Amino acid sequence: MSLLPLNDALARWREALDAAGALRRLPAETIPVAQAHGRVTAAAVWARISSPHYHAVAMDGYAVRSAMTEGATEAGPVRLRLGRDALYVNTGDALPEGFDAVIPQEETRVEEGWLEVTHPVRAWRHIRIIGEDMVSTELVVPAHQRLRPQDLGAIAGSGHNAVRVFRQPRIAILPLGQHLAPPSPHVEPGQIIEFNSMVLAAMAREWGAVANPFPPQDGDLDALIQQVRAALDDHDLVALNAGAAGGARDYAERIIRALGEVVVRGVALRPGHAVILGHARGKPIIAIPGFPVSAMTAFERIVRPLLADWLGQPEEHPPRLQALLPQTIVSDPDMDEFKRVIVAHTYRGAVARPLPQAAGAIMTIVRADGVIHIPRGQDGVPADSYVQVALLRSPESIAHTIIHIGSHDLALDILADQLRRAHPDRSLNSLGVGSLEGLQALARGEAHLAGVHLLDPATGAYNIPAVRVHLPHLPVVVMRFVQRAQGLILPRGNPKNLHTLADLTRP
Structure with missing residues (x-):
């Protein structure tokens, strides 16, 4: 298998996908804001209303007219008639018409229907004015933004109950091979527990896709072609796990050729070189190695950038x-x-x-x-x-x-x-x-x-001599941790009556 450099392989594959129309942005859909966490906006979200959309009281207390509190002192308090010049309000209430400030409840003294004010109150104190957070028509989030919890709050707070997002990419993962078994402690020699599809599906979901791991596929070539054709009908990308190395029953290349075109066969990537990149029916189709670490490495280097492109996102890099x-x-x-x-x-x-x-x-x-x-x-x-x-x-x-x-x-x-x-x-x-x-x-x-646990043959001592030889200048502490018993593991009942190592020499 001739191996193409990783960057060259991806560039060649993407050129073929572009020609096949497989690099277009995914279609948009409208979903409830409450279900949009982690989704990517397909259009900008503009505020439909201001937030707050009224002058809102910010503290429990009394709404007053600030001009009436001028000159108030501890020695000469201003007295305001409750119900006329001072109204009790709770946090979040609309500010009563004609009032322009709130005095917190803990800063007041009420006596026989009068509110005593001992300090002047400035206008708009403890009031959230209209549009303090967002103004109607303001940009809330741009297009192509992956929505965070705080974004959902801002979108909902600006008067939206639904948001336009890109549809999530749908990924089919088909494990190929003989003797694949579901996870279980009861497996026979030669059986392989199939967990790659579970791992790859979880990776794809972390990247924003809907992943569908299929049961292990072990039919003849024609049956496998039909299964992959059906997967292409319902998914945006099909990943065949294993079957790309070129063995007698490695059908991946023949499946892709039967349905579309093989663009790259073999990538200079380690681990993960046994890779086939192609497309069929206007959709990407790939085959990646069966070994778990190879599969994960190839999947991340090949599929993750493609998903980011479909969703209009920059490729994310780890810290x-x-x-x-x-x-x-x-x-x-x-x-x-x-x-x-x-x-x-x-x-x-x-x-x-x-x-x-x-x-x-x-x-x-x-x-x-x-x-x-x-x-x-x-x-x-x-x-x-x-x-x-x-x-x-x-x-x-x-x-x-x-x-x-x-x-x-x-x-x-x-x-x-x-x-x-x-x-x-x-x-x-x-x-x-x-x-x-x-x-x-x-x-x-x-x-x-x-x-x-190193024995020094010259002294018969354990560990200390070796530590002195190999760590002569490093200050260390030697701690006793566990003591081991060595011996022979025998069949139940000890049928050969073995009791010492010398017994192993018996005919």
């Missing part, structure tokens, strides 16, 4: 953090590579450490704090370089995370759960790589603590 990279990263100069990393705030500042890059290991995305992009044409990143990390978690949550690297134990997972229960703003992220690598990670400033 970034500059971090030190103590280790050299090797990269293929022919690829755009996206490396998952964890970030620790240690004595060296913000420090990034690459996670295992297996395309099928979704836990590397679960544990990742962010992603480093190594552009095509670059063969890696030298040690002790500073890199930009596109964050998958907030900077605050990363700063409040304890990073453990080293020998793993189930007790660490229990501790991580208990820590989050007791302190919801704190996390423990544990990466099991072995004792020696844990000490080296601590020395490089990549972690806050390292799990070790």
